[in-house]
Amino acid sequence: MYKTLDIENFLSDDLIQKTETRVYEASKDKTDLIDEWGVWKGKHVTTQHWVPKNQLNYVFSEIIDKLHDVLEQPFVIDQAQILQSHLAYDIHSDYFVQVDRVADELIRKPYYTLIIPLADFNSHTVVFNESAEYNAFYKYKENNPQLLDHISDEDWSKYCSHCWSDDQKYLTLDQVCRWQKGKLIGFDRHKFHCSDNFTEKIERKEAFVLWLGGK
Ligand SMILES: [Fe+2]
Numbered sequence: 001m002y003k004t005l006d007i008e009n010f011l012s013d014d015l016i017q018k019t020e021t022r023v024y025e026a027s028k029d030k031t032d033l034i035d036e037w038g039v040w041k042g043k044h045v046t047t048q049h050w051v052p053k054n055q056l057n058y059v060f061s062e063i064i065d066k067l068h069d070v071l072e073q074p075f076v077i078d079q080a081q082i083l084q085s086h087l088a089y090d091i092h093s094d095y096f097v098q099v100d101r102v103a104d105e106l107i108r109k110p111y112y113t114l115i116i117p118l119a120d121f122n123s124h125t126v127v128f129n130e131s132a133e134y135n136a137f138y139k140y141k142e143n144n145p146q147l148l149d150h151i152s153d154e155d156w157s158k159y160c161s162h163c164w165s166d167d168q169k170y171l172t173l174d175q176v177c178r179w180q181k182g183k184l185i186g187f188d189r190h191k192f193h194c195s196d197n198f199t200e201k202i203e204r205k206e207a208f209v210l211w212l213g214g215k
Helices: 013-026 053-059 061-070 137-143 153-159 165-170
Strands: 005-007 029-034 044-050 075-085 110-117 124-131 173-178 184-188 191-195 205-214
Touching (some): 013 061, 013 205, 053 061, 075 110, 124 184, 153 173, 173 184
Antiparallel strands (some): 005 184, 044 075, 110 205, 124 191
């Protein structure tokens, strides 16, 4: 598993602004995720502004340069977007990138999911140690035993109050990463993760999200 990244001041305000403009200029596909089966059943969870694959290297050129200083392995961007999150994602992995609920064909080995918040938000991404070669956590629960040393009640109620309560028994905490402007948050795409339940504190949060594949 690749180590979780939580690097402050990765991207300057200027480069956030410049990249944000480029994303909106390039983006043609906007998708709205309405929760079908999960904890927010029937509600609008996120809006996602996708950058066409043939423009990824142009739109994120400065970010790619900076990532070469941080990441150990060669990579390509499989997909990227501006995420506007209205409700908190519950537990999943990003093994497959899902565009409007359809899994992208896996051409390369999944590497990192990267999150760069566009402003300071009173919210966190919660990364767990458990991992899989599929996205759905219900599948993981079917195939793995409950743990005695699972994430504590305190952390669970602090960060995961929106998740199915049964999930707690299968998970241990890797890292909790606060959403600060220009920070680089990164985790292995195999790892299960979720948002904290920010909806009690803020209306929405926004970030660049990039999914990397290995070369
Ligand atoms: Fe994710």
